[in-house]
Amino acid sequence: MNTDPLLAVSGAQHLPGAWRTEVESQLSGNEEILAWMEVDLDARLHFSPGLLLVTNHRILARLPDEMAWQDWPFRAGLALLQADHAGVGTLELHDDHGRLARWRYTLTHNIAAQRLIEHFEQQVESHATGQQAICPVEGICPNCKAPIPPDEDECPVCHREIHVPPSTWTLFRLWRFARPYRGQLLLGFLLMLGATAATLVSPYLYMPLMDEVLIPFQNGQQIEPGTVALYLSGLFGAALVSWGLGWAKNYILALVSERISADLRTTTYEHLLQLSLEYFGAKRTGDLMARIGSETDRLSVFLSLHALDFITDVLMILMTAIILFSINPWLALVTLLPLPLIAWMIHFVRDRLRTGFEKIDRVWGEVTSVLADTIPGIRVVKAFAQEKREAMRFREANRHNLLINDKLNRTWSLFSPTVSLLTEMGLLVVWAFGIWQVSHNDITVGTLTAFLAYIGRFYGRLDSMSRIVSVTQKAAAGAKRIFDILDHVSSVPEPTHPVHLDRLSGQIEIRDAGFRYGNRAVIRGVDLTIAPGEMIGLVGHSGSGKSSLVNLICRFYDLSEGAIRVDGVDIRSLQVAEYRKHIGLVLQEPFLFFGTIAENIAYGKPDASRKEIVAAARAAHAHEFILRLPHGYDSLVGERGQGLSGGERQRISIARALLIDPRILILDEATSSVDTETEKEIQKALDNLVRGRTTIAIAHRLSTLRQADRLVVMDRGKIVEIGPHNELMARQGAYYRLYQAQARNVDTEMEDTIVKEAKVTA
Amino acid sequence: MKNLTPDFHLSRNAFGRLVYSHNDGEVHEGIVPVRAFPIQAPESGIALVSAEGHELAWIDSLTNLPEAERMFIEEELASREFMPEIRSIRQVSSFATPSTWQVETDRGNTSFILKGEDDIRRIGPTTLLIADSHSIHFLVRDIQALDKHSRKLLDRFL
Ligand SMILES: Nc1ncnc2c1ncn2[C@@H]1O[C@H](COP(=O)(O)OP(=O)(O)O)[C@@H](O)[C@H]1O
Ligand SMILES: [Mg+2]
Numbered sequence: 001m002n003t004d005p006l007l008a009v010s011g012a013q014h015l016p017g018a019w020r021t022e023v024e025s026q027l028s029g030n031e032e033i034l035a036w037m038e039v040d041l042d043a044r045l046h047f048s049p050g051l052l053l054v055t056n057h058r059i060l061a062r063l064p065d066e067m068a069w070q071d072w073p074f075r076a077g078l079a080l081l082q083a084d085h086a087g088v089g090t091l092e093l094h095d096d097h098g099r100l101a102r103w104r105y106t107l108t109h110n111i112a113a114q115r116l117i118e119h120f121e122q123q124v125e126s127h128a129t130g131q132q133a134i135c136p137v138e139g140i141c142p143n144c145k146a147p148i149p150p151d152e153d154e155c156p157v158c159h160r161e162i163h164v165p166p167s168t169w170t171l172f173r174l175w176r177f178a179r180p181y182r183g184q185l186l187l188g189f190l191l192m193l194g195a196t197a198a199t200l201v202s203p204y205l206y207m208p209l210m211d212e213v214l215i216p217f218q219n220g221q222q223i224e225p226g227t228v229a230l231y232l233s234g235l236f237g238a239a240l241v242s243w244g245l246g247w248a249k250n251y252i253l254a255l256v257s258e259r260i261s262a263d264l265r266t267t268t269y270e271h272l273l274q275l276s277l278e279y280f281g282a283k284r285t286g287d288l289m290a291r292i293g294s295e296t297d298r299l300s301v302f303l304s305l306h307a308l309d310f311i312t313d314v315l316m317i318l319m320t321a322i323i324l325f326s327i328n329p330w331l332a333l334v335t336l337l338p339l340p341l342i343a344w345m346i347h348f349v350r351d352r353l354r355t356g357f358e359k360i361d362r363v364w365g366e367v368t369s370v371l372a373d374t375i376p377g378i379r380v381v382k383a384f385a386q387e388k389r390e391a392m393r394f395r396e397a398n399r400h401n402l403l404i405n406d407k408l409n410r411t412w413s414l415f416s417p418t419v420s421l422l423t424e425m426g427l428l429v430v431w432a433f434g435i436w437q438v439s440h441n442d443i444t445v446g447t448l449t450a451f452l453a454y455i456g457r458f459y460g461r462l463d464s465m466s467r468i469v470s471v472t473q474k475a476a477a478g479a480k481r482i483f484d485i486l487d488h489v490s491s492v493p494e495p496t497h498p499v500h501l502d503r504l505s506g507q508i509e510i511r512d513a514g515f516r517y518g519n520r521a522v523i524r525g526v527d528l529t530i531a532p533g534e535m536i537g538l539v540g541h542s543g544s545g546k547s548s549l550v551n552l553i554c555r556f557y558d559l560s561e562g563a564i565r566v567d568g569v570d571i572r573s574l575q576v577a578e579y580r581k582h583i584g585l586v587l588q589e590p591f592l593f594f595g596t597i598a599e600n601i602a603y604g605k606p607d608a609s610r611k612e613i614v615a616a617a618r619a620a621h622a623h624e625f626i627l628r629l630p631h632g633y634d635s636l637v638g639e640r641g642q643g644l645s646g647g648e649r650q651r652i653s654i655a656r657a658l659l660i661d662p663r664i665l666i667l668d669e670a671t672s673s674v675d676t677e678t679e680k681e682i683q684k685a686l687d688n689l690v691r692g693r694t695t696i697a698i699a700h701r702l703s704t705l706r707q708a709d710r711l712v713v714m715d716r717g718k719i720v721e722i723g724p725h726n727e728l729m730a731r732q733g734a735y736y737r738l739y740q741a742q743a744r745n746v747d748t749e750m751e752d753t754i755v756k757e758a759k760v761t762a
Numbered sequence: 763m764k765n766l767t768p769d770f771h772l773s774r775n776a777f778g779r780l781v782y783s784h785n786d787g788e789v790h791e792g793i794v795p796v797r798a799f800p801i802q803a804p805e806s807g808i809a810l811v812s813a814e815g816h817e818l819a820w821i822d823s824l825t826n827l828p829e830a831e832r833m834f835i836e837e838e839l840a841s842r843e844f845m846p847e848i849r850s851i852r853q854v855s856s857f858a859t860p861s862t863w864q865v866e867t868d869r870g871n872t873s874f875i876l877k878g879e880d881d882i883r884r885i886g887p888t889t890l891l892i893a894d895s896h897s898i899h900f901l902v903r904d905i906q907a908l909d910k911h912s913r914k915l916l917d918r919f920l
Contacts, residue, residue, distance in 0.1 A: 040872075045844050047870035087898035088844040098776025104841075107896045282880060355857075355918055362879065362920075480858060484878070518897035716815055 019051055022062075026069055031055045035119040037112035039064060041088065041104040052091070052103055054119045059093065061103065072100060074127040080120045082113060084521065089113055114561070170479045171472070174299070177263050181256045188256065191249035192308070196315045198242035200323060202235050203453035207327075210446030254304040261300030268292050268485050275485075276492040277556045286372030287365035291485060295361075295478040302475035310468040313461040320458050324451065328443055334433045335455050338426040345418065356408035358477040363401045370394045423459035430455060492558050498575045504582045505532040506663040506694030507567050508553065514561030515552055522548045524717045526562075532663075535695040537708030539738060545717040546698045550666045553696065554583055566664070584657030584689070588669035590649045594638035597626055600652055601633075604660040612659060620655035621685040622648070647678030654685045665689060667697040671704055679704070702739055711735060768827060770810075770819055772834040780838055782810060782818055790818060794842065795835045801845075801885055801901065808835065846872070847901045848892070851912040857919070860895070867900065874898065879919050890916075 015023065015036060023033070032055055039050040042064035050064035058073040059080075072078065072093060078100075081092045087107050093100040105113065126132060178185060209231050217223050269292055280288075324332035374381060374390045381390055434448040508530040515523035522545045530536055538546045551557055553564060555571050564571050571579060581604075592600050601616055602608040608616075613633065617623040625648055629635040637644055637652070644652070650670060657665065667686065671679045683704060690697075690707070699705050711728055713721040713735045720734045728735035770784045779792040790812045798807035810819040824832050846867035854876075855862040864873045874894035876882070881893040890902040905913060 041844075041869075044840060045869060047846075047867070047872045085842060086844050087894075087896055088842075092778070094777060099778040102778065106898055282878075284880075358918075359920070518893070520897075 023051070023053065026060060026071075027055065028057070031057055034123070035112070035116040037105070037109050037116050039091075039103040039105045040109065041106060043102075043104070045088065045104060050103070052116065054116055054123060056123065059120060061101065063103070070101065074123050076124070076128040078124050080117050082117055084110070091117075170483055171476050173483060174260065174264070174303075174479060177260045177267070178256075180263075181259060184252055184256045188249050188253040189311075191245050191252065192312055193315060195242050195245035195249055196312055197319060198238050198245060199457075200316065200319055200454075201238035203450050203457070204323065205231050205234050205238075206453055207444075207446040207450045210449045211444045212446075215445055250308075253308055257300055257304035257308075260303060261296050264299065264482065265292060265296040268296065268482055271486050271488075275488060275490045276558075277551070278491050279488060284365065284369040284372065286368035286370070288485075289372065290365055290368050291481050295482055298478050299475055299482070302471055302478075306468055306471040306475070310465060310472075313465045313468075316461055317458060320454050324454060327447055327450065328437075331430070331434060331437060331443060331447070331451055335426070335430050335451060335458075337429065338422050341422065345422075353408065353412065353473050356404070356411070357474045358480075359404050360401070360408065361474075361477050361481065363397070363404050367394070367397045367401055370397050426455065426459055427452070492555055492576060494576060495573045497573070498578075499569050499573045500578070501567060501569060501574065501582075504663040505567055506582075507532045508664065508694060509565040509568070510549075510553075510562070511565070512562035513549075513552065513559050513564060515548060515557065516560050517548075521560075522717050523552065523559075526717075526719055528712065528719060528722070530694055530696070532694055533692055534710065535690055535697065535708045537702075537705030537711040538696055538698045538714065539702060539705065539711055539735065540714035541738075542700075544714040546714055547668055548717075549714070550585075550668055550696055550698065553664075554585060554666065555579060581660065582663045584660055584662035584665045584693075586650070586653050586657050586665075586667045586670040586686075586689075588672050590653035592638045592644070592649055592652060595636065596631075596634045597629070597637055597652060598633040600637060601655045601659055603656050608659055613655075616655040616659040617652075619658050619685065619688040620651045621681050622651035622655050625651075645678075647675075647682060650678075650682055651685055654682065654689060658689050663693060665693045665695045667695070667699075669698050669700055672700045702742055713738070768819070768821075768831065771828075772831050774834065780834060782812070784818075793818060795821075795838050797839070797843075800843070801889065801891070808839075810835075844869075845899050845901050847903055848908075848912075850909055851915045854915050854918075865900070874900065876919070882919055 015033070016038075027033070034054045034056060036051060036053045039052050039061075040047060042048045042050070046064075048064035051062050053060040058071045059078075060069060060071045062069050075095075077096045079094045081094060083090050083092075084107060089105050089107055089110055091103045091105075091113060093102070209228075213223055213228055213231070272288065272292065321332070321336060324335060370390075370393050374394075381387060430451060434443070434451060437443045438445060438448055508528075510526055510528040513523055513526040514521065526549065528536075538549065540546055548557075552559055553571075555564075555576060558572065566574070566579070566582075584604075593603065598610070598613050601613050601622075605612075610633075614623065617626055617633075626633055626635070637649075654670070670686065671682050679701075686697075687707075697705060697708065705711060706725065708725070710722055710724055712719055713728070713733075715734060721728055721731070723731070723735075725735075729739065769786075770782055773781045773783070775781050775791065780794070782790040782793045792813040793810050794813075796809050796811050797804050798809060806823050808821045808824065809817050810821070812818050821827060821835075824835060827835070846865075846869045848865050848867050850866045851863060852866060852871075853864040860878070861876050862873055863876055865871070874896075876892065877895050883891045883893075885891055888904045888906055890905065892900040892902065894900065902908065902916070905916065908916065
């Protein structure tokens with residue numbers, strides 16, 4: 001703990017040790033550090049450490065590439081401006097006459113920067129007005145304004161990235177899924193033990209057969225049928241027992257492993273569905289499909305086949321070793337000598353193979369990704385006659401696949417023959433040493449026979465065990481890819497102490513909202529309060545952040561800065577699924593799932609009665625066209641189903657939104673991709689939908705927003721104008737220009753729509 | 763297109779903003795030069811964009827510009843562009859992601875967190891773009907040009 005009075009101020013406690021002495025020498029007696037941040041980039045944007053401090057007197061800086069400190073005492077007119085571009089934040093200190101200084105930092109330090117700005121602004125204001133500065137409340141995250149628990153430094157909301165890699169012992173994590181079956185697993189293990197022991201009985205019986213029957217016979221004695229019959233029935237019995245036990249073991253364990261992989265598959269899929277859109281945006285569909293489909297299957301095969309065999313082998317080797325040593329320790333020693341050598345070899349190759357198999361998996365994902373890309377986009381491919389190019393892309397991915405496989409196979413193909421060679425060598429040694437021992441009468445011929453029989457099996461197992469290396473590595477790589485999904489924490493996390501809202505009035509309050517996709521800020525400083533039942537029309541050029549804003553309201557993504565409250569409650573403290581139940585969303589490109597029309601309408605409320613479904617369809621002006629279909633509400637739609645026009649699909653999706661009777665309704669370009677005739681139909685449907693609900697409607701054609709209570713005009717992520725149509729027209733600002741542009745030139749609008757549609761389908 | 767004498771000139775105001783003045787009297791403050799192909803063809807195709815995001819001028823190649831204008835643009839680009847080029851990978855904390863990489867770049871040594879293998883993207887046959895956990899992009903211009911150790915480390919993620 002730091003007891004220095006100068007630095008014991010909040011915000012300064014965590015000043016890195018390297019800076020502390022240097023900073024102290026700069027401060028005067030009654031000066032306190034209020035906030036600080038490291039600026040890690042110099043003027044040429046090279047990495048180099050610097051520091052920026054706000055004290056109660058001044059702003060103080062040591063530029064990364066300079067040794068000297070610079071300072072600016074607080075005075076009126078000083079302003080700190082922040083901007084960021086491509087992952088680099090910039091702070092500029094201005095006064096009325098110009099720029100005084102500029103600092104650059106990577107966005108890692110953005111939270112510190114926000115805090116610093118807040119303190120700076122407060123200090124400048126207090127110096128200007130002469131009033132005591134109210135220190136910003138420390139218990140609140142400067143970034144997202146969420147409260148920070150007193151025992152933590154960092155905001156749990158902003159700082160939830162996990163930076164710990166999953167352990168390499170990934171396969172053992174499967175235990176979580178095996179636990180429920182531990183009874184069966186134990187039974188299977190015992191059966192396996194029995195079966196393996198039974199297989200080891202027969203070589204043991206070779207000894208007496210040789211020494212008591214065959215060799216005495218060669219020396220002129222009679223064969224006693226009784227003894228022979230006894231030994232032979234022993235052999236037969238052992239074989240029978242091992243068959244029976246083996247069968248039971250295989251059956252039970254296969255059953256269990258199949259269940260484990262099914263659990264794994266469903267758990268992974270369920271987890272995947274919980275992840276935010278951000279995750280899906282960054283992943284390739286083909287890759288995700290491969291992980292959940294084939295990887296889990298591969299794991300199942302691994303568990304039920306390879307892992308089982310491997311454990312059996314290990315058991316067998318252990319038991320064999322014990323038996324061999326109990327018969328003759330010296331011969332046993334010689335027999336087992338090559339074992340460490342082989343073990344070492346397996347270990348050596350393991351690493352190369354594992355990375356190789358991981359690579360192959362990734363390349364395989366690449367191959368399927370090409371398919372997942374092309375097949376849904378087949379219309380575009382054909383329209384632009386690019387079949388050849390797509391074939392090339394596939395061929396290229398396959399070539400890459402081959403290349404990596406070839407590389408791996410070079411190591412891999414050497415592996416098994418080498419193990420075989422070692423086996424032969426091992427046998428050779430046992431023969432030689434055995435003959436020598438027999439000649440010295442240390443062992444009998446029977447013992448040597450038994451040894452040879454044992455190690456025949458023994459090395460045979462080693463060979464198959466060496467195969468386990470590759471399959472284990474494959475399975476581990478697969479398990480890792482599955483756990484990658486399972487370990488991913490949704491970037492839209494469920495609150496630990498959720499607030500429940502039974503009834504929603506539908507008041508929405510957006511405060512100081514900021515959002516970026518990666519490092520691109522798309523929403524900046526948006527403030528908006530929407531009254532219950534109010535209809536807001538959101539307008540602006542394409543790319544101005546309208547869809548992003550509604551995505552934030554739906555909580556498909558979480559804000560980077562600021563807060564969104566519904567009925568006064570931060571949406572981050574509501575349960576995601578519960579909150580979305582209150583939201584009806586109609587998108588430009590309605591998505592219909594494979595199923596009947598009725599099922600599609602009832603998607604958000606599966607227990608809806610037929611009456612409700614029909615009522616919703618009626619209100620959505622979909623009822624009549626549905627009745628014209630050959631199977632009415634039971635017509636199959638979606639992929640491979642009945643083809644519907646864009647307007648028809650749109651009305652089904654409106655009925656879907658109507659049926660859940662949401663308090664908040666969001667229409668994102670719901671009528672943009674249909675012709676004006678259909679638009680009128682849809683507009684009528686929408687009028688029903690909007691009534692009495694808080695509505696946010698985005699529309700490209702401004703005329704469709706005529707009943708909006710207020711229009712919000714966005715431009716490059718900011719709100720530039722708010723007000724009803726007439727007022728905004730009178731103001732002759734951004735809205736006026738948008739409106740004029742549309743009224744003046746319907747042609748350009750048409751073109752615009754076509755371009756947009758082309759983009760959507762592309 | 764030869765635009766040795768462009769129809770605009772540039773200056774910098776007291777606030778450090780680039781000012782664009784067109785010969786016909788139009789003036790824009792706080793304009794930014796933007797490379798159209800920052801990775802594949804950084805030298806050709808630079809747009810001057812107004813603070814409102816509208817394109818004011820298109821420059822095919824900087825060499826065609828008068829000295830003063832070129833200086834302003836290069837200065838501004840240098841202070842905006844941030845795509846450290848990885849020269850060598852010294853260490854990675856693990857081969858499973860997320861993994862912390864210690865790298866040497868043309869902008870000095872640094873470390874960053876790679877969230878997943880998907881954040882490594884191939885652009886062109888030998889060029890990679892690596893996005894870190896804060897979406898800063900690191901460039902590997904030519905994998906073959908890296909030293910053996912770096913290539914070996916990198917290879918584990920490809
Ligand atoms: N998933 C995404 N990843 C990165 N950038 C995105 C993503 N979605 C949208 N954007 C960008 O965000 C900006 C705002 O987009 P959007 O909200 O869709 O605009 P609008 O709906 O107003 O046309 C655009 O510049 C767009 O390129
Ligand atoms: Mg949109």
